[in-house]
Amino acid sequence: MNKIIEGLKYSETHEWVRVEGNVAVIGVTDFAQKEMGDITYIDCPEVDDELEKGEEFGALESVKASSDLFCPVSGVVIEVNNAVVDSPELVNSDAFANWIIKIEMSNPSELESLMDASAYKALTEK
Amino acid sequence: MAEEFKRTCLYDSHLALGAQMSPFAGFEMPIQYKGITPEHLAVRKKAGMFDVSHMGEVFVSGPDAEKYVNHIFTNELRGYKPGKILYGMMLYPDGGVVDDLLVYRLFEPGSFLLVINAANIDKDFEWMQKNSEGFDVTLDNASERWGQIAIQGPEAENIMTGILGLDGAADLGFYEYEESEWNSNRMIVSRTGYTGEDGFELYATPEDTVSLWNRLLEAGVEPCGLGCRDTLRFEAGLPLYGDELSANITPIEAGLGTFCKLDKEEFIGKEALTVQKNSGTLKKLVGIEIADRAIPRHGYSVELEDGTVVGEVTTGYHSISLDKSICFALVATQYSALGTPLWIRIRKKTFPGIVVKKRFYQTNYKK
Structure with a gap:
């Protein structure tokens, strides 16, 4: 079973968003980490990078494949989780506890276009 | 499906x-x-x-079997006793590779087993049949048996x-x-x-x-x-057909000239390879090591510092045995010397690397 957490927002490309005021905390879902297998590298943007909703902001790499990360909301990167950059396997051990970037949202209304937990659950069970 | x-x-x-x-x-x-x-x-x-x-097996027998296999195969069978196996390629006349394969000289006199890549079985067998004209041989595609x-x-x-x-x-x-x-x-x-x-x-x-x-x-x-x-x-520095060898990549370019015996009487592709051997090739397969955990993958471009594209990655991994990001790449020959600095574009960034030997891992074959 894939773990899915209530109260988060989800993208079709398997990123999750936790909203903290005007900040979006972004990671990848348990489904995504299982699909990837052992993650060996996470490619991340830099602090102050401006990202558009839907823009590629980095990638997860396993031995065999790489999978692009897409930004679920527009804004400016205010923090990158160096712990997961240094130890990508943390995402395999708990994808929801180990966020990847934090974004100061420029258009929080974009959150409405993301899925809630039950819609995301339905997507992953298709 | x-x-x-x-x-x-x-x-x-x-x-x-x-x-x-x-x-x-x-x-x-x-x-x-x-x-x-x-x-x-x-x-x-x-x-x-x-x-x-999934690998393919083709048995070749008949009075002309040795002469025939030597005609379609780059390595030299003569002098190899029954029980011995040789690695080499089948080439198109222009030196492009039909497939790379193992040839077993069987104990049954005048018989050979050719082991070919799964993706190429139909193409190879057609090629073998087409080029058997004038040779007294029997070809048996036994892959499914x-x-x-x-x-x-x-x-x-x-x-x-x-x-x-x-x-x-x-x-x-x-x-x-x-x-x-x-x-x-x-x-x-x-x-x-x-x-x-x-x-x-x-x-x-x-x-x-x-x-x-x-x-x-x-x-x-x-x-x-x-x-x-x-x-x-x-x-281990071994090529995969489709990545390091193809109809568009010759064995000389891939650094596999040692398996092509140009002093042999004849084989398909010999003239083209001889020209390449004597006058050099425009591109060459190299190893590149990059100083980052990012992974160079098939098709990524190899560049100079100013962004000029000089080649392409054929296979790349973060090596499990060596804990380094390394790749094979086909690059313009003037940038193929060991120690040459080259950059690899991985998504939006480029990563500096250096040309290294293709055999990344010390093999442990029994002598």
């Missing part, structure tokens, strides 16, 4: 083992069981077994003698084979492989392949998927 994929005789076993299955060369093959990393390390440190039944298991790793010999009771295997040198039997049926056993480790390949009937596989499984031999077969061969 829109496309029909072929299955090997071990398909049911792969499913029972919970393998992650994926299309490869027209077959539905196991990519991994436990995971690429543990399987890779099992082969490097102990041993592992692979279902390679033979299964194949590769047992690879430092413990491979012990598995052959201890678990399978094939004591003769211990006396085989690297690239030698023996005729054997399993359940009273013919079995071909060779000391060959595609991992950079000592190891054996067993060719048997589909039923006997299942019986061998189950015996090995019961004894605890680690099943390994094609995922780690690729990471293993890559570290």
Whole structure:
């Protein structure tokens, strides 16, 4: 079973968003980490990078494949989780506890276009 | 499934083992069981077994068999005794590669076994038939009548003698084979492989392949998927047809000139290779190591510092054995010298690297 957490927002490309005021905390879902297998590298943007909703902001790499990360909301990167950059396997051990970037949202209304937990659950069970 | 994929005789076993299955060369093959990393390390440190039944087998016999195989094959068979195996390629007249293959000189006089890549079986067999005109030979595409298991790793010999009771295997040198039997049926056993480790390949009937596989499984031999077969061969500097060799990449460009005997009387593609050997090639296959964990992958561009594209990655990984990001790349020859700085574009960034030897991992073949 894939773990899915209530109260988060989800993208079709398997990123999750936790909203903290005007900040979006972004990671990848348990489904995504299982699909990837052992993650060996996470490619991340830099602090102050401006990202558009839907823009590629980095990638997860396993031995065999790489999978692009897409930004679920527009804004400016205010923090990158160096712990997961240094130890990508943390995402395999708990994808929801180990966020990847934090974004100061420029258009929080974009959150409405993301899925809630039950819609995301339905997507992953298709 | 829109496309029909072929299955090997071990398909049911792969499913029972919970393998992650994926299309490869027209077959539905196991990519991994436990995971690429543990399987890779099992082969490097102990041993592992692979279902390679998708590989193609063509038997060549008849009065002109040696002359014919020498005509389509780049390496020199003359002087090689029965029981010996040679690696080489079949070429188009322009030097492009039809396929790379192993040629077994069988003990049966004037008979050869050609082992070819699964993705190329139909194309190769057509090529062999077309070029057999004027030769008194019989070609038998036996690919569907033979299964194949590769047992690879430092413990491979012990598995052959201890678990399978094939004591003769211990006396085989690297690239030698023996005729054997399993359940009273013919079995071909060779000391060959595609991992950079000592190891054996067993060719048997589909039923006997299942019986061998189950015996090995019961004894605890680690099943390994094609995922780690690729990471293993890559570290050992071995090419994969489609990546490092193709109709558009010659053996000289790929650095495999040693398997092309230009002093041989004749073979298809000899003239083109001779020209390349004498006047050099525009591109050359190199190894590149980058100083970052980012992974260079097939098709990524190789650049100079100013962004000029000078080549392309053919295979790349974060090497499991060496914990380094490395790749093979086909680059313009003037940038192919060891130590040349080159950059690889990985998504939006470029990463500095340096040209290194293609054999990233020190192989452990039995002499």
